[in-house]
Amino acid sequence: DIQMTQSPSSVSASVGDRVTITCRASQGISSWLAWYQQKPGKAPKLLIYYASSLQSGVPSRFSGSGSGTDFTLTISSLQPEDFATYYCQQANSFPPTFGGGTKVEIK
């Protein structure tokens, strides 16, 4: 299985901050990467797919980049509703696998 490693595991930030989360794959996955946002007690929500494509309805302050093994999710200006846990997921190889998550907390 492809291992997905996210860093940091948690980050403290303030409203208006720029936040960057990294996801590294144990082998190359081209651009077959998605990012999800999960709030407590809720299902994950798809934010980004194909590494950099914004899912319909997702605010433009979210962006994704990268290919191969290294990927980033950037929130350009953190809003109160963005405090959540973020997961990456690879869809290049079977079985699909997720990163361990990055919790974005209020500073």
Added chain:
Amino acid sequence: QVQLQESGPGLVKPSETLSLTCTVSGGSISSYYWSWIRQPPGKGLEWIGYIYSNGNSNYNPALKSRVTISIDTSKNQFSLNLSSVTAADTAVYYCARRPSGGFFDIWGQGTMVTVSS
């Protein structure tokens, strides 16, 4: 818009079979892959398996010997059976739609299943 809703027992005894159903509303179950994903309390996400609307299925090798996913297109439902459960199978179970790209774009709200005697 398409919505998914999981249903099934919230408590299952060890060694028994966990059975859940996902009902798809607001759209057809045809021409998509439908997945089950789980999340143990306080932990990350684990993909369990998927089924296509024609009945073709594929499972996570780590769970393959215990998993069966089936589909009933007449009812717009698909189901998960996980046999010989242990406490390690305690988790929130989600159903999700997987378009051809391999990502999961629509999720159910999730259902908590506890394995305990």
